[in-house]
Amino acid sequence: MNLMPLRVTVEDVWDEVFLELPGDAPIAEIKRQALELTRVTRDPSEFVLKFRGAELVDESLSLTHAGLVPNGALMLLSRRRRPLR
Numbered sequence: 001m002n003l004m005p006l007r008v009t010v011e012d013v014w015d016e017v018f019l020e021l022p023g024d025a026p027i028a029e030i031k032r033q034a035l036e037l038t039r040v041t042r043d044p045s046e047f048v049l050k051f052r053g054a055e056l057v058d059e060s061l062s063l064t065h066a067g068l069v070p071n072g073a074l075m076l077l078s079r080r081r082r083p084l085r
Contacts, residue, residue, distance in 0.1 A: 002022065002023050003020040003021065003022060003023075004020065004021055004022070004023050004063050004064075004068065004070050005018065005019070005020050005070055005071050006018070006019045006020070006021065006030065006063075006068065006070075006071070006072055006074060007019075007071065007072070007073045007074065008030060008034040008049075008073075008074045008075075008076055009073070009074070009075050009076065010034050010035065010038045010040060010076045011075065011076060011077045011078060012038070012040045012042070012078065013038045013039075013040060015038050017033075017034050017037045017038060019033055019034065019037075021033075021063060022063075023062060023063050023064040024062045024063070024064070025062065025063055026059060026060050026061065026062060027049060027056050027058070027059045027060070027061055027062075027063065027066055028044070028059040028060070030049060030063075030074065030076075031044045031047055031049055031059070031076060032044055034076050035047070035076070045079075046078060046079050046080070047076050047077060047078060047079060048076075048077050048078075048079050049074055049075070049076055049077075050074065050075045050076075050077060051066070051067070051068060051072060051073075051074050
């Protein structure tokens with residue numbers, strides 16, 4: 001099994017987590033694990049995952065088929081903008 005290291009910044013908490021996932025894991029697994037590690041309890045469908053500025057729309061694709069690279073930096077952002085208080 002070939003593990004791919006990834007860095008994910010979760011916007012809700014502005015925290016960066018480091019993951020190592022198999023290259024054949026679905027993109028949805030990145031969202032699930034990043035939210036779990038940062039203790040964000042919102043539904044994963046309320047977030048979008050971006051790589052190099054582009055949204056990774058098809059979350060069923062594997063990491064390698066989506067074009068992710070080892071040590072790639074990803075952003076997990078809220079799907080809807082929240083008003084400033």
